[in-house]
Amino acid sequence: MRVKRFLTMIIAVAMMITAVPIERTNLSANSSGNGWSFNSATGTLTVTSNAGYGGWWGEVPYLDIRALIIGNNVTSISHSFTGYTSLTSVTIGNAVTSIIYRAFSGCTALTSITIPNSVTSIGNSAFEWCTSLTSVTIGNGVTSISSGAFANCTSLTSIAIPNSVTSIGESAFESCTSLTSVTIGNGLTTISNNTFLFCTSLKNLTISNSVTTIGWNAFGSCTSLTSVTIPDSVTSIGNSAFDNCTSLASATFNGNAPTNFGDYVFGRTAPNFTILYHSNKSGWTTPKWKGYTAQPIGGTPPTTTTPPVTTTPPVTTTPPTTNPTNPNRVPCNCCATNNIYVGKKGHILANQDIAIFDALEVLKNLVGMDGAIENCPNALNAALIVANRPVPDTPTIFDALEILKKLVNMDNEIDNPKS
Secondary structure (H helix, E strand, C coil): CHHHHHHHHHHHHHHHHHHCCCCCCCCCCCEEECCEEEECCCCEEEECCHHHCCCCCCCCCHHHCCEEEECCCCCEECHHHCCCCCCCEEEECCCCCEECCCCCCCCCCCCEEEECCCCCEECCCCCCCCCCCCEEEECCCCCEECCCCCCCCCCCCEEEECCCCCEECCCCCCCCCCCCEEEECCCCCEECCCCCCCCCCCCEEECCCCCCEECCCCCCCCCCCCEEEECCCCCEECCCCCCCCCCCCEEEECCCCCCEECCCCCCCCCCCCEEEECCCCCCCCCCEECCEEEEECCCCCCCCCCCCCCCCCCCCCCCCCCCCCCCCCEECCCCCCCCEEEECCEEEECCCCCCHHHHHHHHHHHCCCCCCCCCCHHHHHHHHHHCCCCCCCCCCHHHHHHHHHHHHCCHHHHHCCCC
């Protein structure tokens, strides 16, 4: 009986609720509450105190809020505005000291934000996915920008980190794909992992002399970056810091070689990528440093595959004279000397019956030494034929090693060759 009576009471209450109309705020007029007010004509929500956060929930639909004014009595901004997709402008009062986690995350219509000097910290993902945000001004009071604070702000074109900022979290500006210019102030010592990863439009980068560490993937896949200057303060660069910067042609180091240098720091850069360094700084080597082409600033460019200009006379059209001691040999015009002849197996000294001379000269050439006939196009063919090796388009040190291996294993054949 008691159960039946209880169920009857519940049904009665439910009928009363459905019978009484629920009042809601008339959005055609201004509305207000404890610490907040809303102007429906302009879509402006004004928060005048910390107590005003959330007071409008249930009264002002978030899609109607197009402008937000944070009053001078508010000291912190919570995540109350996450996902307000109609919000186009935000004014932050001078009493605010912190912008908390995900405060404006997903406000996809927000186009600009000015953070006043009173703010000291910007929380994790505070403006993440604000995809229409084109302009950000960070006040001189900000000391920390947390992880992901401006990640995926795909319309942001430039950012200036003031000198007051001493820490930036991981991925703070990751995937800001329209970002073309970054200036880092003198207060920052570490550029964290992934900070500017996938900023594919980044072309102008200024790193201050306060930075000592560049984290892994800090500038990874910045595919429009063509050059970068590393200040002399930097002593550590993490793995893949500039990996997949496919347009990066040079990195200029103003100081000594970094003491900590990760793997693939400049992996997948431009084909002609070169490290430039000052000759009065220590730790550098040329023509290679850590596997990358390196040269001193203003110094001689590294050796390329293009043959250097020599004083060798040009080849003439005069038919070569046959060697009277052996009709199968003729002088080589390329070598410009009377005692070098061309036989069936290539270049041969007049007083020798073997082509080992050519093999040794090619070996010297491949390891970077000068030789009398290194630039003759026939010398490589001769050496490779002696070693029974095919002639490649571009010889490598591996070809030289194969020639050497063949030569030391065919003494009898070399001693008794037939030209």
